[in-house]
Amino acid sequence: MKKLGLLMLAVLMISLSSCGGDDANKAKDAAKDAVETTKEAAKDAGEAVKEAADKTAEAAKDAVETTKEAVAGVDGQGLFKSNGCAACHNVDKKTVGPAVKEIAAKYAGKKDDLVKFLKGEGKAIVDPANFGTMKPNLEITKKMTDDQVGAIADYMLSVK
Ligand code: HEC
Missing domain, CATH: 1.20.58 (Methane Monooxygenase Hydroxylase; Chain G, domain 1)
Known part of the structure; x- marks a missing residue:
């Protein structure tokens, strides 16, 4: 103008x-x-x-x-660490709980089942005999949002 x-x-x-x-x-x-x-x-x-x-x-x-x-x-790995999961789950060695790698192998292609387990709606398939040790931790994951549980599942399944 x-x-x-x-x-x-x-x-x-x-x-x-x-x-x-x-x-x-x-x-x-x-x-x-x-x-x-x-x-x-x-x-x-x-x-x-x-x-x-x-x-x-x-x-x-x-x-x-x-x-x-x-x-x-909703950083899955961050949530896994900050919620104490890593204390019992080493990435590739069995410690108190199975290695994340082992869990990932058992749940390969079954993210929905893994999410269900974390929401307390599924059954233990990795080491059912020791589920008693894992059970209290489901109280933590049950309180998480779908996004958070999904992110943890994504993280665990990404470990090879
Ligand atoms: C006190 C030790 C301990 C802590 C802390 C722990 N876990 Fe576990 N977890 C175990 C043991 C022992 C098993 C093996 C029993 C089983 O398979 O359920 C297991 C199994 C699992 C499995 C395999 C379930 C299946 O189908 O068998 C997943 C998934 C899992 N844990 C996720 C988590 C997540 C996520 C957290 C943190 C919120 C967490 N764990 C914290 C001890 C622990």
């Missing part, structure tokens, strides 16, 4: 000076001014576009951070 106004002003100046017909140089100067003004306006517009692009990029970066945080909230 500002650009258009300035252009019109310049054109007006050109026509005014040429109508007077006295000084061709005046018209030339006015034309030169108009070109300068247009150039400047174009530069301003370019800067505004760049600023907007920068702002968009920043917003996108913020969104990525927020998503990362949300994902971290």
Whole structure:
């Protein structure tokens, strides 16, 4: 808009000076001014576009951070550790409980069953004789959200 106004002003100046017909140089100067003004306006517009692009990029970066945080909230491995599961379940060695690797092998392709077990709705298939040691921990996983239990199951099944 500002650009258009300035252009019109310049054109007006050109026509005014040429109508007077006295000084061709005046018209030339006015034309030169108009070109300068247009150039400047174009530069301003370019800067505004760049600023907007920068702002968009920043917003996108913020969104990525927020998503990362949300994902971290249901970080299966993190939940497995912070809820004490790792105390009895080593990744690849049997300790008090079976290795996560062994559980993953028994539940391969059966995520739904694993989720059911963690919700206290399934049966122990890995080491049923020692289920008594595991049982109290289901009180922890039973209180978790579906997303959290799903994340733990995903984590356990990802261990190879
Ligand atoms: C006090 C030790 C102990 C803790 C803590 C523990 N477990 Fe266990 N867990 C066991 C034992 C022992 C078994 C073997 C019995 C069984 O298979 O149910 C087992 C078995 C399992 C199984 C296999 C179930 C099956 O079908 O046999 C899963 C899955 C499991 N635990 C997940 C977890 C998760 C998740 C946590 C943390 C919330 C956890 N455990 C905490 C001792 C523990």
